[in-house]
């Protein structure tokens with residue numbers, strides 16, 4: 510791995526701050542809405558995704574990243590496929606290698622892998638079963654959020670990510686140990702694994718092994734470390750959901766720091782809508798037109814502009830309306 514990005518200081522721990530949502534609690538819809546408003550980030554427990562399924566996919570993922578580089582680069586590609594150090598095509602770099610795949614209902618996740626793996630069938634099955642189960646949990650979460658917001662019908666948000674034509678992605682990330690990170694030789698500074706950004710989709714669902722590294726940005730601009738928990742899922746609000754809730758929910762800025770001793774493996778499901786889906790503040794959440802903070806766009810328009818931007822860019826800015834509230838911020 511050839512790249513070191515700019516060093517960053519070690520922040521305070523976010524142990525007690527991160528909201529925990531118990532999916533078995535019928536009242537959790539209120540806590541969910543509050544978490545989306547206050548942080549745009551929360552941890553989900555009692556989620557119903559089988560630990561066995563997650564463990565199989567983690568093993569398959571570790572096996573994939575353990576392959577010789579020459580084999581992994583056979584499935585290199587953009588925007589989907591294997592990548593190493595370079596993130597996107599606009600100059601971002603990180604201490605990470607990854608595999609990006611289509612996670613749509615009818616995609617089958619298949620074409621990238623077959624010849625590469627000792628047991629390609631096992632990897633593909635694990636990907637398909639994992640995606641199906643995580644999509645179901647995502648819909649449950651989105652339906653609780655819709656209930657908590659008092660929106661009807663309950664599937665107003667969940668249908669956006671469960672239609673046949675949705676544009677969802679599954680990302681497997683591997684952050685190898687980075688000997689320089691947090692070392693005296695590096696001034697005690699950490700090395701960036703994945704630079705700060707917001708996710709453009711509706712909602713993202715992250716599961717990692719027990720290696721730390723993920724941080725979220727608070728409203729006051731400080732960074733807090735998210736204690737890893739391999740038994741839970743972490744959700745973050747994406748830009749599209751921020752727009753649909755007219756800025757009530759925050760699309761959280763986050764990043765990953767490399768660990769000096771342990772490797773981190775994460776799998777993230779980015780729940781996106783169909784390319785033609787119009788993204789605009791939901792009319793039931795605004796009282797009059799003047800309150801509308803964003804211009805309408807389609808997911809396809811937003812996706813194109815995202816892929817032409819740098820990781821840390823504020824991609825929503827160009828769609829902000831010139832309202833009093835926006836001009837004051």
Ligand SMILES: C=C1C[C@]23C[C@@]1(O)CC[C@H]2[C@@]12CC[C@H](O)[C@@](C)(C(=O)O1)[C@H]2[C@@H]3C(=O)O
Nearest residue numbers: 588596597598601708815816817818819820
């Ligand atoms: C630098 C980039 C990588 C990214 C596309 C972009 O041009 C800006 C957004 C990035 C991001 C962040 C969230 C997801 O990891 C991702 C797949 C996405 O949809 O937007 C990545 C893109 C990527 O890695 O290709």
Ligand SMILES: O=C(O)CCC(=O)C(=O)O
Nearest residue numbers: 680682703723765775777
């Ligand atoms: O790998 C992680 O833990 C988070 C990565 C991330 O934020 C992303 O891939 O968008």
Ligand SMILES: [Fe+2]
Nearest residue numbers: 706707708763
């Ligand atoms: Fe992200």
